[in-house]
Amino acid sequence: xxxxxxxxxxxxxxxxxxxxxxxxxxxxxxxxxxxxxxxxxxxxxxxxxxxxxxxxxxxxxxxxxxxxxxxxxxxxxxxxxxxxxxxxxxxxxxxxxxxxxxxxxxxxxxxxxxxxxxxxxxxxxxxxxxxxxxxxxxxxxxxxxxxxxxxxxxxxxxxxxxxxxxxxxxxxxxxxxxxxxxxxxxxxxxxxxxxxxxxxxxxxxxxxxxxxxxxxxxxxxxxxxxxxxxxxxxxxxxxxxxxxxxxxxxxxxxxxxxxxxxxxxxxxxxxxxxxxxxxxxxxxxxxxxxxxxxxxxxxxxxxxxxxxxxxxxxxxxxxxxxxxxxxxxx
Amino acid sequence: xxxxxxxxxxxxxxxxxxxxxxxxxxxxxxxxxxxxxxxxxxxxxxxxxxxxxxxxxxxxxxxxxxxxxxxxxxxxxxxxxxxxxxxxxxxxxxxxxxxxxxxxxxxxxxxxxxxxxxxxxxxxxxxxxxxxxxxxxxxxxxxxxxxxxxxxxxxxxxxxxxxxxxxxxxxxxxxxxxxxxxxxxxxxxxxxxxxxxxxxxxxxxxxxxxxxxxxxxxxxxxxxxxxxxxxxxxxxxxxxxxxxxxxxxxxxxxxxxxxxxxxxxxxxxxxxxxxxxxxxxxxxxxxxxxxxxxxxxxxxxxxxxxxxxxxxxxxxxxxxxxxxxxxxxx
Numbered sequence: 001x002x003x004x005x006x007x008x009x010x011x012x013x014x015x016x017x018x019x020x021x022x023x024x025x026x027x028x029x030x031x032x033x034x035x036x037x038x039x040x041x042x043x044x045x046x047x048x049x050x051x052x053x054x055x056x057x058x059x060x061x062x063x064x065x066x067x068x069x070x071x072x073x074x075x076x077x078x079x080x081x082x083x084x085x086x087x088x089x090x091x092x093x094x095x096x097x098x099x100x101x102x103x104x105x106x107x108x109x110x111x112x113x114x115x116x117x118x119x120x121x122x123x124x125x126x127x128x129x130x131x132x133x134x135x136x137x138x139x140x141x142x143x144x145x146x147x148x149x150x151x152x153x154x155x156x157x158x159x160x161x162x163x164x165x166x167x168x169x170x171x172x173x174x175x176x177x178x179x180x181x182x183x184x185x186x187x188x189x190x191x192x193x194x195x196x197x198x199x200x201x202x203x204x205x206x207x208x209x210x211x212x213x214x215x216x217x218x219x220x221x222x223x224x225x226x227x228x229x230x231x232x233x234x235x236x237x238x239x240x241x242x243x244x245x246x247x248x249x250x251x252x253x254x255x256x257x258x259x260x261x262x263x264x265x266x267x268x269x270x271x272x273x274x275x276x277x278x279x280x281x282x283x284x285x286x287x288x289x290x291x292x293x294x295x296x297x298x299x300x301x302x303x304x305x306x307x308x309x310x311x312x313x314x315x316x317x318x319x320x321x322x323x324x325x326x327x328x329x330x
Numbered sequence: 331x332x333x334x335x336x337x338x339x340x341x342x343x344x345x346x347x348x349x350x351x352x353x354x355x356x357x358x359x360x361x362x363x364x365x366x367x368x369x370x371x372x373x374x375x376x377x378x379x380x381x382x383x384x385x386x387x388x389x390x391x392x393x394x395x396x397x398x399x400x401x402x403x404x405x406x407x408x409x410x411x412x413x414x415x416x417x418x419x420x421x422x423x424x425x426x427x428x429x430x431x432x433x434x435x436x437x438x439x440x441x442x443x444x445x446x447x448x449x450x451x452x453x454x455x456x457x458x459x460x461x462x463x464x465x466x467x468x469x470x471x472x473x474x475x476x477x478x479x480x481x482x483x484x485x486x487x488x489x490x491x492x493x494x495x496x497x498x499x500x501x502x503x504x505x506x507x508x509x510x511x512x513x514x515x516x517x518x519x520x521x522x523x524x525x526x527x528x529x530x531x532x533x534x535x536x537x538x539x540x541x542x543x544x545x546x547x548x549x550x551x552x553x554x555x556x557x558x559x560x561x562x563x564x565x566x567x568x569x570x571x572x573x574x575x576x577x578x579x580x581x582x583x584x585x586x587x588x589x590x591x592x593x594x595x596x597x598x599x600x601x602x603x604x605x606x607x608x609x610x611x612x613x614x615x616x617x618x619x620x621x622x623x624x625x626x627x628x629x630x631x632x633x634x635x636x637x638x639x640x641x642x643x644x645x646x647x648x649x650x651x652x653x654x655x656x657x658x659x660x
Contacts, residue, residue, distance in 0.1 A: 032373070033371045046417040087375075127460065
């Protein structure tokens, strides 16, 4: 009568080893408990990755797990928050067998450790649909110090981490094997774009500096143009971006050299998981120095002004026109 | 260039009105912020409901929303926690059109208000599979005061809220329309079981009393027998339950009168969303009085002893033997 259920065995075998936080209670309770540091706010974010939408069902399960956690870590990074832990909800099709789960848990555990964000609790269920992995990540900031979208002010500089467009271009390459040849990408460039789509590099190393210096920030997940437009809308300002200053990888540059119109995909396609931030002129040097110390590439791409909307202009000063600013599921 | 995406319109129209907590920032940011009351712990729980697993795709969307929130509220109740808010992740098939979403948001908003648990943030995405609704609920308790599974001690009494078995019997009735006739249920009894499956009644009104008086508690979601066995395993004790004292609704009694073997389904089938708790003898009267004041039925069903496992015994003293103690997805 005391045989544990399949669900309990699965949790004990694959996920209990990840529940290193004392508040996770070894995943042996209904809920986790978290004692917030005095003088801190919790920062809460939730994002799901769905098979067929955010990853391909045959992607390596360890990398699917990393993506699921990292898209959430990226939100914490943009908010200037330090990761405290996460809860995981797994809806799994029958194809997610033990070897799939073992690899998934391995990837998840590696990232939980690397980013200092332990598993606090979770839920597992079956689905007739694609694997759906929902993570809620919890971070902390000093009380009142979360970096918001609404703080951009005229005169602020606009900066962005890493490189933009790789994820959207990588998805295109993944979907259509002819693409890499058409864009004249070498093997390394092709691999770079595919990898950037599959495994985001969240900028948590920059979180503390963003909290200290940024006036506003946002995780770039649905396209730089649309996401910066959201910062501007909430802040009640406009942004002027010099398109040629937007940082691109060698691979993205190669693709754009073959098809210049791909600039639209790069700037509006999403899946970047970089941070776009605004920073007052007096704080720019400090943020740049902090980024350098943290090993995170940071590029100034434009400025904030009175008004509304976002303009991307080419070197000749002509505005780039996009069909839509952002990726949208709806 | 500034037309909001479909996803943004959907959030603004249906979900922003629910984001009444100041930390939700009107759903206009990457993350929510929550300032925990000084001297408190956060209690975190996550549960998904998946079409075809936890509800039927043609169930009314307002009730699907209520179920999604209530299964999480039930965990907070069992832990003695006061709801602080929740984040919502929606993976929706194309069949979830605007009228579906409107009804869903209406049900969700009504419960968020009724239980004092506001929407803090969320995520929406498409899926090729069934609607998958994942909620992470956050509650608060005084530091160190979360009611755990591990506190049951020999001599404690075992109590359970509400009635047991309705959810599992209701699911059976829902799946096979012949069932109600075979069990000789009248229309009202049939409706009662169906409703109990579809819309749980979480016992948040009892949370504060559980925190003050219970030595251990757990949300009964996978079957009373298996869930009580989990409390015993974590506490390192055994439980002896008098099966005839387990509270049953009139409808469940009618079904069992027709088919006595249904007692197994009632005790192991799950979907109860009641609370099973253990309480020291000195505190039992206080918990009973608090339950009465809160309008929550509370029934003493057995006791905790030295040993391991759970025994359910009939009036003749014979142990009931079950094929399995709990529902499991795996």
